[in-house]
Amino acid sequence: MSLPGAAELAGTHHLTDLHRSMDRWFSEVARVLPWRSPDCSPWGILVSEVMLQQTPVVRVLPVWEDWMERWPEPADLATQPAGEAVRHWGRLGYPRRALRLHAAAVAIVKQHGGRVPDTHASLLSLPGVGDYTAAAVAAFAFGRRETVVDTNIRRVHARLVSGLALPAPSLTASEMRLAESLMPDDVELSVRWNASVMELGALVCTARSPKCSDCPVRDSCGWLAAGEPPPTYTPKGQAWHGTDRQLRGAVMAVLRVADSPVAPELFERPAADLGFAADGAAVPLAALHRLNSAPEQLERALEGLLRDGLAEMHDGGLRLPA
DNA sequence: AACCCGTGGCT
DNA sequence: TAGCCAAGGGT
Structure with a gap:
């Protein structure tokens, strides 16, 4: 059958x-999308494909434009700290994609002379590029079947x-x-x-x-x-409220706007309680505090971010990877 | 193989 | 409103 x-x-x-x-x-x-322009480079198409993973076009557009202006070629991104990719990922979501795109840029420079590889197999070996993205870039950037x-x-x-x-x-x-x-x-x-x-x-x-x-x-x-038969199964929804993901997202929102390492205590209690002056991270910190999470869950979220390389400890505080 | 990973618009 | 959903990948 x-x-x-x-x-x-x-x-x-x-x-x-x-x-x-x-x-x-x-x-x-x-x-009419910029990555569909005949002028768009393979790098631009690769960046668009990764940004579009699980993310609607309208949210990708402004971030893609910013990235292309900032890092027009793989080498431009590869020479930056990985944390810059994460910072300028903004609120696209799934920030590990930014980390992998940075790693992909490094691999493109070191292993492919700074040019995006043009075969499915070579694309597939890049971080953050799976079967779909490899096929899409091979097709849309290099005209392959x-x-x-x-x-x-x-x-x-x-x-x-x-x-x-x-x-x-x-x-x-x-x-x-x-x-x-x-x-x-x-x-x-x-x-x-x-x-x-x-x-x-x-x-x-x-x-x-x-x-x-x-x-x-x-x-x-x-x-x-067939008369528009209904689905034969019900997709299970993606939990959000109260999850580690929600908390990780709130922590990352703080790190993106902080200009110096954030003391872990600040994630637990308002800065005022600790005698710190509020800085640029005050708003996302307040949002994090509003989640009112259990200390154990916060610890789990921070450990996860460190493990995934989305954050690192420096001078006793947490920051984006340098 | 099942589960984890962000975010916000839409119905 | 609460859930659904989005150009998936990694483990």
Whole structure:
């Protein structure tokens, strides 16, 4: 038992018709994004792909612009302390990505002469670059024919081909095979196809409230043909309130704005209680205090940040890595 | 393989 | 409002 192949798509479209419909739609409605510009360097595309991991486009845009102006090439970032990458990551979330992007820049300089490598395998060896990002950079920066499968593409395939409301909880081998079978053979068309399916998932074939009336391939959609069956499982939500992640985030918000190491006692009690004058970190410190966490949890959060290299001790205080 | 890792907009 | 969700990766 396997997913239906490309020849068994619902409706009457052939695969080439599907490619044509998607390509036309993409050229008409695709968003204008700086990392899609022909002028954008492979480094710019790599940075965008890492920033876009689990993070919406609108939040990435200003940070990406700042990074590109600040560090136009891998070597520009590689010569900086890792903490600068984390600081200028701002509130994008998952700051370990900034750390890994910095490590990737160092690796690009030391092992690839300062140029972003151009094959899937060599990209995959970079810190913070997994199968998706390696495929995306190889395709969008270097024009390669790659099986690019992200959450958007998975959802489009699940609906269009498999007739399901949502893809499986985690990426399966059969999904990769399906994605491969759907791609145009032509290299340049394959790049356009990957971008357009991703864009369709982002703009039209969304997780909730898909805009099927705007869909260029609705007549071929297996999910619509099946009468829009509901999901066969309920995704488990991501806990947030009261978690270590929330506390780590609050600590990182303090470290990003602090201009000197922060004494650990300041994380536990307001500076006024300890006789310190408030500095630039007063606001995020107050936010941290409002979380009212257990001392044990705070200790766990700090240990985690140290272990992950997001923070380090210096002069008895905590700071971003130098 | 299951779990962990930030953040904020949207419904 | 509380939960869902986002161009995933590492362990």
